[in-house]
Amino acid sequence: MKLEHIVSTRLPTPYGEFVIHGFREDDSGQEHVVLSMGELTGDEPPLVRVHSECMTGEVFGSLRCDCRPQLESAMKRIAAQGRGAIVYMRGHEGRGIGLVQKLRAYAEQDAGKDTIEANAALGLPIDARRYDAAACMLRALGVHRIRLLTNNPLKMAALAEFGIEVVVREASLTAPGPENEKYLRTKAESMGHHDLGHLFE
């Protein structure tokens, strides 16, 4: 995986001022961004969220998933600590199947399937995301050890495989609502996501 760090510039947000770093993968031309705040190197590992793009949730505020509240909460937590990074993965939309295929999976879910069964019914992988680009971007910013904000055990393992030491995992929990309850339950019960089960106790 080769990836070029093209630019870094200021990004003021409601949660504080970040620096946004633009990257492009050499082979595919896929672009990604990292938002950083404060010093990322140094002895204390920074808080990092590796976040998968979700247009429906993040742009339109869809309640079918928990992506937007997770992203906002990560930005707030990083701002509260004054340091950390959001690695925002484009190409991860729909767990890697793409936007329109995700919409087809939603249509299957409206007909009664859960998120796993829906992808399977369309002949698509349940999760096609890769994390080598995320690891490359962190390394390019001098980050080798992190505290990772996630509930997803595969994400932790994949980053470790690509040379990023996850010193500790911190849960990324949001309040479930009627539209995303089934999705969160499936993540907890069938996809092995940590801590989400507590939301339903």
Ligand SMILES: Nc1nc2c(ncn2[C@@H]2O[C@H](COP(=O)(O)OP(=O)(O)OP(=O)(O)O)[C@@H](O)[C@H]2O)c(=O)[nH]1
């Ligand atoms: N195929 C598919 N993708 C979905 C669905 N709902 C959300 N997504 C996508 O799933 C991605 C987020 O993955 P999640 O499994 O919710 O969470 P995660 O990133 O694996 O784990 P956390 O780090 O704990 O948030 C985003 O790219 C969403 O677009 C769905 O029903 N079907």
Ligand SMILES: [Zn+2]
């Ligand atoms: Zn989403």
